[in-house]
Amino acid sequence: MPGNPRRTTLATVAASAGVSVTTVSKVLNGRRDVAPGTRSLVQSLLLEHGYVPRSARREHADSPGTVQLWVDELCAYSTEIIKGAIEAGEESGVAVVVGPTKDPAGGGATWAHDLVAAGCRALITLTSEPTSAQLAVLSRVRLPVVVIDPLNLPDTPVTSVGATNFAGGLSATQHLLALGHRRIAYLGGPATTAINQARMHGFRAAMEAAGVPVPAEYIRNVGFCYPHGLQEGAALLDLDPAPTAIFAAGEESALGAIQAARARGLRIPEDLSVVGFDDTELAVMTSPPLTTVRQPLRQMGAVALRTALRLAAGEKIESRHIELATELVVRGSTLAA
Known part of the structure; x- marks a missing residue:
């Protein structure tokens, strides 16, 4: 921007x-x-x-203002990020207003003008990326934007906060290889998204380094949600030979794959090891608790909030894309082959 x-x-x-x-x-x-x-x-x-009229600018010049956080879907993943942004907002003295993504189709620049006039200092979007048209409007009203965990980085320069997806995919797969698994499948998100590509490349890098071939049918790129895991997990388990382990690039899809295994009478982890990605409260609520790659979700929300405020204050930031470290958390859903 x-x-x-x-x-x-x-x-x-x-x-x-x-x-x-x-x-x-x-x-x-x-x-x-x-x-x-x-x-x-x-x-x-x-x-x-x-x-923006001078009266509106004067009205909000000395007030802490607000930061808008656009999110289209509330789930365990997005809730953790929102909590981090709100906590950081409280520390900084600004209110975080959470709402659905604006659709300015046919509305010109009214939506952005209204945000600024109401005292909004910055905009944060979660997973969905603003369009080039939206960014152009936001630039004209001098409203900075930070994107959290973007599926794809926009063509227009924009500041984003995410996690080390490649390293996460690498560590998850290395864990399964260290347990002796060789028939390891990858259950990914939408094929063309940047975060899915990074996690899948981490998976492939670990398999290649170990000299373990990956059959084409062991790669499934559909989505990160529970129904995707249920459907594609079932398809993987119907293969001959079936995988002994699955690395799911989303936590909900990992739970879907576990349910698909149980529907076939398989035990977790005795018959199938599963690793997820995110580490929300769902990971410890399932039985057995899920081995997963932890994204620092609350920290991502907090960093996005602080970065947005720095941009609003006219400060220079060190990098347009901020990546926070992931960490493998081993629990009960993985076992030696």
Whole structure:
């Protein structure tokens, strides 16, 4: 996202509309002595340029303001990240407002203009990436954006916070190899997403280093959710020979694979070892507790919040993409082959 664009002035809007600054001022102040067509044109250009009235800027200049956190799905994973962002917000004296991603289709720049006018200092999005059009609008209103755990990094430069996905995939697979497993399958997320590719490359790197071939049918890239794990886990276990271990690149998909195994009369971990990825409360609630790659989810939320505030304050940050270390947590779902 471009840094510190020049603030839009009334003169800028007036020049674009081909009217005087006085006319633009009348529109802003709700005066009636402006022709309807001119009023409509000026209002459209105010939104297009992301103009924020000085009164709104003064109103929020000395207040701590808010940070918007857009999230489309509440689950154990997203809840942990939200908790981290809220805790960091309390420490920094700002409120974190959680809500669904805005869909500005057909709405021009109104949504971004309203955020700034309401005192929003920065925007954080979780897993979903803002579009280039959204980023352009946010840049015009000088609202910084931080993306948490993006499935894909946007083409437009944007600051993001994630985890060491490659290292996580590597450590999960090395753990299964150390237990003597050789028929190890990978149950991944959407094939083209960056985080899935990183976790899968970590898996392949460990298998290649150990000299263990991976049959094509042992790689399943569909999704990170429970139904995906249930469906694709069943497909893996119906193979001949079936894998003795599964590395699932999502925690919910790991639980789906466990259920698919139990439906076939298999025991976990005696007949099938399973490793997940995330380490939310679900990992310790399942039976047996899940061996998993821990993402520091609360820390990711906190780092995103602090980074967003630094950007809002005009500070320079060291890196556009911040990666926090993952850690393998061994529990009861894995056993020696």
